[in-house]
Amino acid sequence: MMPIDGQPVLTAAQMRAAEERAIAAGASVESLMQRAGEGVAAAVRRLAAGAEVLVLCGPGNNGGDGYVAAATLARAGHPVRVAALGEPKTAAAQAARAQWTGPVESFPAGLPEDAAHAPVVVDAVFGTGLSRPLEGDVGRAMQALASFARLSIAVDLPSGLDTDTGAELGGPLSTAEHDLTLALGALKPAHVLQPGAKQCGAVRLLDLGLGLDRISAPRTDVSAVETIARPRIARPEPWSHKFSRGMVTVVSGPMHGASELAALAAYRAGAGYVQLLTGGLPQRPHAIVRRRWSADALDDKRIGAAVIGPGLGRDDRAREKLEVALASDRPLVIDGDALHLLDLARLRERKAATVLTPHAGEFAALFGEGEGSKIAHAQAAARESGAVVVFKGPDTVVAQPDGLADVSTGASSWLSVAGTGDVLAGTIATMLAQRPHAPREAASAGVWLHAAAARRLAGCFIADDLANALPGALGECL
Numbered sequence: 164m165m166p167i168d169g170q171p172v173l174t175a176a177q178m179r180a181a182e183e184r185a186i187a188a189g190a191s192v193e194s195l196m197q198r199a200g201e202g203v204a205a206a207v208r209r210l211a212a213g214a215e216v217l218v219l220c221g222p223g224n225n226g227g228d229g230y231v232a233a234a235t236l237a238r239a240g241h242p243v244r245v246a247a248l249g250e251p252k253t254a255a256a257q258a259a260r261a262q263w264t265g266p267v268e269s270f271p272a273g274l275p276e277d278a279a280h281a282p283v284v285v286d287a288v289f290g291t292g293l294s295r296p297l298e299g300d301v302g303r304a305m306q307a308l309a310s311f312a313r314l315s316i317a318v319d320l321p322s323g324l325d326t327d328t329g330a331e332l333g334g335p336l337s338t339a340e341h342d343l344t345l346a347l348g349a350l351k352p353a354h355v356l357q358p359g360a361k362q363c364g365a366v367r368l369l370d371l372g373l374g375l376d377r378i379s380a381p382r383t384d385v386s387a388v389e390t391i392a393r394p395r396i397a398r399p400e401p402w403s404h405k406f407s408r409g410m411v412t413v414v415s416g417p418m419h420g421a422s423e424l425a426a427l428a429a430y431r432a433g434a435g436y437v438q439l440l441t442g443g444l445p446q447r448p449h450a451i452v453r454r455r456w457s458a459d460a461l462d463d464k465r466i467g468a469a470v471i472g473p474g475l476g477r478d479d480r481a482r483e484k485l486e487v488a489l490a491s492d493r494p495l496v497i498d499g500d501a502l503h504l505l506d507l508a509r510l511r512e513r514k515a516a517t518v519l520t521p522h523a524g525e526f527a528a529l530f531g532e533g534e535g536s537k538i539a540h541a542q543a544a545a546r547e548s549g550a551v552v553v554f555k556g557p558d559t560v561v562a563q564p565d566g567l568a569d570v571s572t573g574a575s576s577w578l579s580v581a582g583t584g585d586v587l588a589g590t591i592a593t594m595l596a597q598r599p600h601a602p603r604e605a606a607s608a609g610v611w612l613h614a615a616a617a618r619r620l621a622g623c624f625i626a627d628d629l630a631n632a633l634p635g636a637l638g639e640c641l
């Protein structure tokens with residue numbers, strides 16, 4: 164079982180292609196299924212600690228994995244039952260079924276309520292092949308079994324999810340929520356995008372030897388999408404000075420607090436010099452250099468990145484400031500109000516790096532609703548705008564115009580509080596000032612630090628606390 168950061172994310176079609184490549188290279192579906200099922204059995208056995216396991220098997224290869232897992236557990240002397248939704252349909256699943264010599268109960272109808280329950284439930288009903296909503300009582304029965312069980316584990320994916328979008332095919336609350344999902348061979352979008360990610364519980368990867376790791380396969384060869392890994396951040400060199408550490412300028416507006424938060428976060432994320440272009444009164448921290456806005460305020464080559472949008476307002480003065488920022492040759496983070504004033508045609512004229520940080524509402528206003536997954540939406544928006552797009556939320560996606568994209572995993576839902584987006588904008592600006600030629604990497608590093616800072620707070624917090632937790636998160640990256 165492997166952790167899931169820095170791993171490729173493959174669609175169902177990309178997964179099939181990887182499987183076909185492995186088969187062309189001499190593997191067989193049966194050998195891959197054997198490896199998958201044995202991997203599942205090993206994980207289940209360790210976690211079940213001797214408790215009875217009920218394996219629910221579907222008609223396809225996901226069910227095949229389940230039969231192999233059940234047979235492997237039984238051979239090891241572990242108490243295990245099997246219940247199936249129909250007979251296996253594929254040759255590989257039929258061969259796997261033949262390994263299981265015990266009785267097969269029928270699922271869901273044949274399981275009387277009490278007999279059905281087991282302390283450990285394994286969902287091997289549907290995986291990447293599910294193309295339509297779960298029929299009849301399957302979803303409801305699975306929910307009942309999973310919620311009764313002390314431990315419920317999904318094989319590859321919780322049954323009922325759309326692999327490529329993470330949506331519940333039968334609509335909200337139609338699938339069971341598991342404690343653990345064992346992703347087979349590679350992560351799929353449903354493991355990282357909501358609501359699928361929540362239904363998965365913890366996600367761990369089981370390697371099937373498909374050669375999908377980044378050492379065997381360069382990123383674009385198998386998938387353009389990867390989960391965000393902990394960034395490496397360099398300590399200041401002995402010869403570093405405040406400007407070489409990264410200078411961030413935050414453009415303020417009538418709502419001072421938002422830009423103050425962005426400026427504070429920029430410092431806490433490691434910038435050497437942060438200035439706030441504000442008409443507000445001096446306040447803490449005194450380290451923030453406050454200057455009045457002027458039309459040439461961004462004509463300073465030392466500025467590594469500027470932030471515009473938090474608390475900017477949407478009046479003519481805000482428009483004027485945004486136009487100056489767009490015309491400047493400094494790398495730019497565009498957030499909040501500025502996203503509502505933004506003209507995409509004007510943005511495409513910019514040569515310097517630009518990072519847009521919309522939440523779902525800002526994203527829809529700028530780019531429309533779009534088709535497909537959140538990853539596909541972010542990729543299309545990056546292509547359309549020519550900028551790096553950070554599509555925020557519980558499953559933040561960072562995409563660059565050529566299609567490469569990163570997805571955040573494990574963001575704390577306590578981030579759903581005012582001002583945390585301003586903290587993210589400031590954090591990304593510092594990363595961008597330090598990596599002006601790698602805006603996607605900078606944005607993803609900022610998203611990682613932001614999520615790590617929230618994890619360190621472990622509970623309810625306000626945006627100021629989050630900014631102040633950034634140095635600890637940074638310490639995890641040195």
Ligand SMILES: NC(=O)C1=CN([C@@H]2O[C@H](COP(=O)(O)OP(=O)(O)OC[C@H]3O[C@@H](n4cnc5c(N)ncnc54)[C@H](OP(=O)(O)O)[C@@H]3O)[C@@H](O)[C@H]2O)[C@@H](O)CC1
Pocket residue numbers: 178179181182192195196199221222223224225226227228252253288289290291292293294295296297298318319320347348371
């Ligand atoms: N990739 C790899 O390298 C490896 C992949 N492996 C495993 O294979 C899994 C993918 O297997 P899969 O393609 O057979 O699909 P799966 O998810 O079992 O379901 C398809 C079956 O369900 C049926 N069906 C669909 N919807 C239905 C509904 N609502 N209600 C009822 N039935 C429905 C559908 O019927 P049909 O649509 O054809 O009528 C078909 O029979 C993958 O997740 C992983 O676990 C490993 O074994 C080894 C290596």
Ligand SMILES: Nc1ncnc2c1ncn2[C@@H]1O[C@H](COP(=O)(O)OP(=O)(O)O)[C@@H](O)[C@H]1O
Pocket residue numbers: 499522555556557558559574575576577578579580581582583584585586587613
């Ligand atoms: N439920 C959630 N789970 C995880 N992260 C969240 C959640 N809600 C919001 N966030 C994160 O918190 C930040 C909120 O940003 P934003 O919506 O712009 O808020 P604000 O404008 O108040 O600063 C984003 O980074 C977003 O990804």
Ligand SMILES: [K+]
Pocket residue numbers: 225286287288289290317318319320321322
């Ligand atoms: K499953």
